[in-house]
Amino acid sequence: MRYPATDTAQKHERILDESIRLFRERGFHGVSVGEIMKASGLTHGPFYNHFASKEALMAESLNRELQRTFGDFDKVPGSDIGKAAFVDYYLSEEHMRDCAGGCAVAALASEIRKEPEVQGAFTAQIKSVIQKLSSYFPWKSRRSARGDAIHWYVSMIGALILSRAVNDDEFAREILAETSKRLH
Amino acid sequence: MRYPATDTAQKHERILDESIRLFRERGFHGVSVGEIMKASGLTHGPFYNHFASKEALMAESLNRELQRTFGDFDKVPGSDIGKAAFVDYYLSEEHMRDCAGGCAVAALASEIRKEPEVQGAFTAQIKSVIQKLSSYFPWKSRRSARGDAIHWYVSMIGALILSRAVNDDEFAREILAETSKRLH
DNA sequence: CGTGTCACATGATGGACATCATGTTTGGCC
DNA sequence: GGCCAAACATGATGTCCATCATGTGACACG
Numbered sequence: 001m002r003y004p005a006t007d008t009a010q011k012h013e014r015i016l017d018e019s020i021r022l023f024r025e026r027g028f029h030g031v032s033v034g035e036i037m038k039a040s041g042l043t044h045g046p047f048y049n050h051f052a053s054k055e056a057l058m059a060e061s062l063n064r065e066l067q068r069t070f071g072d073f074d075k076v077p078g079s080d081i082g083k084a085a086f087v088d089y090y091l092s093e094e095h096m097r098d099c100a101g102g103c104a105v106a107a108l109a110s111e112i113r114k115e116p117e118v119q120g121a122f123t124a125q126i127k128s129v130i131q132k133l134s135s136y137f138p139w140k141s142r143r144s145a146r147g148d149a150i151h152w153y154v155s156m157i158g159a160l161i162l163s164r165a166v167n168d169d170e171f172a173r174e175i176l177a178e179t180s181k182r183l184h
Numbered sequence: 185m186r187y188p189a190t191d192t193a194q195k196h197e198r199i200l201d202e203s204i205r206l207f208r209e210r211g212f213h214g215v216s217v218g219e220i221m222k223a224s225g226l227t228h229g230p231f232y233n234h235f236a237s238k239e240a241l242m243a244e245s246l247n248r249e250l251q252r253t254f255g256d257f258d259k260v261p262g263s264d265i266g267k268a269a270f271v272d273y274y275l276s277e278e279h280m281r282d283c284a285g286g287c288a289v290a291a292l293a294s295e296i297r298k299e300p301e302v303q304g305a306f307t308a309q310i311k312s313v314i315q316k317l318s319s320y321f322p323w324k325s326r327r328s329a330r331g332d333a334i335h336w337y338v339s340m341i342g343a344l345i346l347s348r349a350v351n352d353d354e355f356a357r358e359i360l361a362e363t364s365k366r367l368h
Numbered sequence: 369c370g371t372g373t374c375a376c377a378t379g380a381t382g383g384a385c386a387t388c389a390t391g392t393t394t395g396g397c398c
Numbered sequence: 399g400g401c402c403a404a405a406c407a408t409g410a411t412g413t414c415c416a417t418c419a420t421g422t423g424a425c426a427c428g
Contacts, residue, residue, distance in 0.1 A: 008405070026298060029213045032385060045388090046406055054386070099297070105346075110294040112349040113283070114210060119351040126350055147362035151343075154363055155335060158342025162289075165296040166310055167303040178331035179338055192375070216415060230376050231417090238416065 012050050014040045020061040024107035025100035028058055028115065059118045065104045066125040073132055083137040084184045090156045091180040093173060096163050106160040129153070152183055196234050198224045204245040208291035209284035212242055212299065243302045249288045250309040257316055267321040268368045274340050275364040277357060280347050290344040313337070336367055 018039040022031040033054055034044040051057040076082035089095060095102045105126070112122050134149035141148050159179035163172040202223040206215040217238055218228040235241040260266035273279060279286045289310070296306050318333035325332050343363035347356040 011405090027213070027295065029211070030298065033387085034385080043407055044386090045408070048387070049405060107294065109345050109349045110291070111211065114214065119349070122349060123351040123355065126346070127352075127355060143365065144362070147365065150359055150362045151339060151366045154342035154346050154359065155339045156342070157346060158338035158340070159335075161293050161345065162310070162338050162341060165293045165303070165306060167307040168311075171307065171311060175334055175338065178328070178334045181327065181331065182335045195375090217417085218415075227377055228416090229378070229418090233375060 011040065011042065015042075015047075015050055015057070016061045016064055019057055020065045020104065021100050023058065023061065024102065024104055028108065028111050033057075055115060055117050058115060059121060062104060062108065062112075062118055063121040063125070066122070069103065070125060070129045070132065073129075073136065078136045078138075080138055086137075087156065087180055087183045091159055091176040091183075093176065096160060096172060096176060099164060103157075103160070106157050106164075109157065109161075155179055155183055195224065195226065199226075199231075199234055199241070200245045200248055203241055204249045204288065205284050207242065207245065208286065208288055212292065212295050217241075239299060239301050242299060243305055246288060246292065246296075246302055247305040247309065250306070250313075253287065254309060254313045254316065257313075257320065262320045262322075264322055270321075271340065271364055271367045275343055275360040275367075277360065280344060280356060280360060283348060287341075287344070290341050290348075293341065293345075339363055339367055 015036060019031070019036045022036060022039060025031075033047050036057075037044045037047050047057075051060065076085055090103065099107055112118055130146065130149055130153065133153060134144075134146040137149070139145040139148040156179070159175055163175040166172050166175070199220060203215070203220045206220060206223060209215075217231050220241075221228045221231050231241075235244065260269055274287065283291055296302050314330065314333055314337065317337060318328075318330040321333070323329040323332040340363070343359050347359040350356050350359070
């Protein structure tokens with residue numbers, strides 16, 4: 001590498017960071033390669049020095065983001081307290097508003113269905129988080145812990161997506177709050 | 185109208201039908217006006233005789249579809265049986281696969297966030313269905329019926345979206361089944 | 369039976385986009 | 399200190415798209 005090696009690696013990282021931020025905010029198809037590069041402090045040309053295609057970037061940045069998100073899991077205690085804290089964060093008004101910085105699953109799940117190259121890594125990550133959730137948090141229903149974790153997780157995703165889609169703050173808060181109560 | 189009035193009205197309807205079908209299948213931005221018109225048996229030009237813009241079509245076709253969906257509500261009995269039947273349909277493998285013909289909320293919710301013209305009608309329709317759900321079906325938790333209905337509804341949406349996003353049929357079926365059990 | 373008008377088809381326009389081609393700068397290495 | 403490849407900028411290419419402009423043919427009405 002004739003350019004300073006660390007700088008180039010940093011630029012690559014910055015492209016990944018800015019792209020996932022923009023993707024979450026406006027969707028895969030709502031952002032152009034040019035915008036991503038501009039946000040990363042570059043012009044659109046050298047994009048192809050870093051990635052084979054836009055779809056390849058989508059796969060890499062999403063995968064990286066999910067890894068980072070789910071890796072942070074053990075920062076909360078694996079108890080009822082930790083579980084409640086996680087719900088409180090996930091279904092907070094703050095998270096609802098911060099789409100660009102929030103959970104990538106809620107922001108992008110419905111677009112992933114159309115991007116085959118992205119689906120594989122996404123599926124593996126979701127399986128892994130379900131596994132982690134079901135063994136890490138306490139589940140006390142008479143049914144399977146794994147099923148409880150699945151239901152718990154899809155409830156949060158659905159609530160967040162719906163609260164973001166509606167136009168009425170009061171109603172959005174109600175969706176978050178009523179779901180939240182029932183997941184503690 | 186110098187063309188047969190009924191024909192023109194039928195074409196308008198066909199544009200609405202085909203557009204909502206394509207939107208659910210590929211998202212608002214995944215379909216072009218030209219494609220919609222071709223699917224409706226017309227060329228792209230006369231689109232603007234029927235709608236002011238693509239966004240106006242999005243609003244009209246989604247609103248119409250939601251009205252039709254939520255209007256069919258009273259076809260199932262307002263009992264535990266009816267509620268369970270609704271869950272069984274909504275979280276069926278068939279519904280998971282039939283994105284183009286299925287629930288528009290699950291298919292488009294995350295894109296609605298970016299289309300202000302569409303949000304208003306969407307919000308009103310969601311409020312209305314929550315109202316209907318909470319008064320129509322029996323809810324027996326110690327909490328509010330309305331909150332129960334909200335949680336029940338967002339769970340179904342989240343489960344359907346996630347099951348469609350993953351790449352593994354077995355896992356997708358597990359998401360649907362485990363959620364389904366817990367909503368009966 | 370002609371005529372005006374409306375819904376249609378065809379084609380144009382201008383912009384956005386992903387991708388690529390071609391120079392240009394950079395800094396590690398001999 | 400000069401050389402060369404890697405990483406950059408600029409600009410081109412071709413495609414696709416939403417929207418609009420213009421022509422055309424069908425039908426209701428006189």
